[in-house]
Amino acid sequence: MLLIAGGARDPHVRRALRRAEARGIPARGLLVGPEDHPRLRLSVPEGRLVVDDEPLDVGALWVRHDVFAALADPRAAVAQRALDWYEALVGYAALNPRLRALNRDGLGRRVNKIAALGLAASLGLRVPRTLVTSDLAALRAGPVADAVAKPLRGGALCLPLAEALAEQDPRRAAAPSPAFVQERLAGPELRVTLVGERVFSFAIETEALDHRAEPDAPARRVADPPPAVLGPLFALARALGVELSAADFKRDPESGELVLLELNTQPMFTAYDTACGGAIVDAILDLLAR
């Protein structure tokens, strides 16, 4: 049986459960949300899992850290609860090393975006010229027109550097937090989702600097990047321990070369899955069911 665990509000797990049901793949959800608090018992070190008094015979596991509950309810306890459930399921996978677990080698690991950019560059991928800085005074003194800024860990959109500086008190020489300052690249953004050995590439049609500013921007399936990019990209995914991931690229405005913005190890993909007729979810289920 396939166990799909995550947030009750996470459309990715719900979509996968419905698709598994339609395909006749034995699957069970372990969904946690405001009204869903399953009764879990995990024996340590045996690794036996019982949910709502039902001993589960799990052959494959897909667990997603739930971020949707905290978006709907910003109380710290909600985020803590999501992390506790993720922790329990990651532990379950660790106690059962022969269990097929999606992204097993990446479970419980937080990806440092600075380190990931360094790793990507060492593997041969072009990454943006990047400075991590909190030095507002130096940034104001330099050219800002062709630069963008984005946070180190998420929590804000990527902005033109001038706009990010304008958010700060002009009397301040130092920012509260360091952030990425990068060269401005050319769109459209290319989203490349990796599922096992399969590749799903989409162009995101938007003029927005950060496509998340325009949630309805259409995604169009396009040709995959060339092997010179895909090879190092797969190597990066392997190094981060993930079989399911999604990379974001833009292009060097002069050379047209693809430039990796980041590799997401728990990607959002329902819009892209819709754009390719459900092929991404099917590929995930194929990976887990094989």
Add this chain to the structure above:
Amino acid sequence: MIDKNKAPKERKEYKTMAIPEEPGDDAEYKTMAIPEEPADAEKAPKKAGKVFGEG
């Protein structure tokens, strides 16, 4: 986008269905309630913090 002010959609209860675990096995298979996917949950939600932080 998730509308914080909107109540969650009514849950759709899926019937318990039999899916053979092995050929010839009529083992019962149970799913949990699977809510309908909101049409507006397609992309990562917008975030509203400041790039260089606050405080």
